[in-house]
Amino acid sequence: MKESRGAREQGRVDFVSPLLLRTPAPPLLLMMSERNIERLALTVLVLILVGIPLAVFGYQYGLRPAWSGIRTIDVIAAAPEAGGFQPASIEVQKGEKVRLRFSVPDVTHGVAVAGLGVDLGQIDPGQVKEVEVVFDEADVVTFYCNTWCSPNHWRMRGTITVIDPADPQAHLQAGSGPDPVIQSLIARQVDIDAPREAPVVPTETPSSAAGQALIEQHRPSLPAQLFESDWLRQHSPAEAYLLLEEHLPQLTGEQRWDIVAYLWTAPLSPEDRAWASQEYAKNCAACHGETGRGDGPAAAAINAQLQASPMVSMTHQVASFAPSPQTMAATMDIYYAKLRRGGMGTSMPSFGPIFNEAETWKLVYYLWELTFTQTESGPTSDHGH
Numbered sequence: 001m002k003e004s005r006g007a008r009e010q011g012r013v014d015f016v017s018p019l020l021l022r023t024p025a026p027p028l029l030l031m032m033s034e035r036n037i038e039r040l041a042l043t044v045l046v047l048i049l050v051g052i053p054l055a056v057f058g059y060q061y062g063l064r065p066a067w068s069g070i071r072t073i074d075v076i077a078a079a080p081e082a083g084g085f086q087p088a089s090i091e092v093q094k095g096e097k098v099r100l101r102f103s104v105p106d107v108t109h110g111v112a113v114a115g116l117g118v119d120l121g122q123i124d125p126g127q128v129k130e131v132e133v134v135f136d137e138a139d140v141v142t143f144y145c146n147t148w149c150s151p152n153h154w155r156m157r158g159t160i161t162v163i164d165p166a167d168p169q170a171h172l173q174a175g176s177g178p179d180p181v182i183q184s185l186i187a188r189q190v191d192i193d194a195p196r197e198a199p200v201v202p203t204e205t206p207s208s209a210a211g212q213a214l215i216e217q218h219r220p221s222l223p224a225q226l227f228e229s230d231w232l233r234q235h236s237p238a239e240a241y242l243l244l245e246e247h248l249p250q251l252t253g254e255q256r257w258d259i260v261a262y263l264w265t266a267p268l269s270p271e272d273r274a275w276a277s278q279e280y281a282k283n284c285a286a287c288h289g290e291t292g293r294g295d296g297p298a299a300a301a302i303n304a305q306l307q308a309s310p311m312v313s314m315t316h317q318v319a320s321f322a323p324s325p326q327t328m329a330a331t332m333d334i335y336y337a338k339l340r341r342g343g344m345g346t347s348m349p350s351f352g353p354i355f356n357e358a359e360t361w362k363l364v365y366y367l368w369e370l371t372f373t374q375t376e377s378g379p380t381s382d383h384g385h
């Protein structure tokens with residue numbers, strides 16, 4: 001009996017078809033035993049199953065980066081309990097183009113890079129998203145998750161250190177100068193965590209449109225401070241209300257609140273409102289609620305934690321921006337400072353590394369819009385009407 005070559009190498013003959021013996025030049029496959037055909041089939045299958053992904057992988061991670069000349073930095077984006085961003089600190093050179101590629105193993109996250117306007121949107125488990133970026137300045141830039149992913153969500157941050165080879169210390173100085181607003185609060189000895197209680201609170205939803213008309217009508221007798229942005233940032237709505245009471249005793253309480261509502265919501269332009277409402281929805285609403293009433297889905301758990309904590313002197317719950325003795329005694333610069341610094345062990349995150357000064361102001365103005373556009377029947381006051 002004639003043995004096929006493959007079979008002899010295996011040292012045994014399994015089966016040879018009688019047909020084979022008569023075929024003068026049998027094709028390779030037909031010359032093999034059935035067992036070896038199985039082996040070949042298996043090899044081909046393994047090649048397909050492993051080889052193709054390997055080729056794709058090799059292309060993505062080996063060839064493509066090498067061809068494009070762009071360094072690819074792979075970052076796993078996992079919830080903080082599962083390790084957060086890995087790696088969480090990245091170093092790049094000033095002017096270097098890098099590809100940041102985020103993959104998500106656990107739950108949906110959102111990835112944004114502060115200061116660059118880069119927002120990759122939501123990334124679902126198993127999905128990969130990437131962005132090519134160039135950093136022009138020596139700096140320390142924060143990248144962060146902007147989709148609520150876990151109770152520790154706001155800890156999900158990482159940094160990109162941009163090193164200038166010509167000045168390797170430059171990134172250490174970048175953006176670390178004192179914030180003039182916070183300096184001014186300190187100089188005026190304003191404790192941003194202290195309890196606040198305004199003597200006056202609106203009882204109806206004020207109308208900023210009516211306020212604007214009243215301002216035009218009474219312009220000559222209105223105190224000049226109300227048109228100075230520094231004064232407005234450093235004083236509370238209640239203080240403005242009382243100032244109006246002093247200068248324009250003929251107005252009703254409601255009319256004074258209309259004027260205050262106009263002054264506190266006027267700084268926000270339509271474009272800024274669009275930006276701020278988007279960022280608010282992504283970064284704040286989970287705690288503060290969609291309309292700023294302190295009732296976001298994450299609020300209950302945080303409130304329970306705050307109430308149980310002996311450390312917190314002032315706030316025992318997620319802030320509501322509804323008109324109240326607390327909000328009517330708040331100032332724009334207190335909100336600004338809270339946003340930049342964060343709370344003191346209260347779960348209010350620090351947004352200093354994420355939003356720059358101008359962006360922080362937009363968010364602050366937006367909060368006042370939330371305050372003055374819908375009044376919930378809050379505490380009433382004898383000054384109110």
Ligand code: HEC
Binds near residue numbers: 336338339342
């Ligand atoms: C993880 C929950 C959480 C998120 C997210 C969050 N906050 Fe807060 N925030 C709190 C808590 C709790 C307080 C109250 C304690 C405090 O003032 O530190 C607070 C307080 C504040 C205050 C101070 C209010 C006052 O009366 O002094 C401001 C302003 C504020 N948040 C704005 C924001 C903005 C804007 C965002 C989004 C960019 C945001 N917060 C995101 C939990 C959160």
Ligand SMILES: [Cu+2]
Binds near residue numbers: 109110145146
């Ligand atoms: Cu998250």
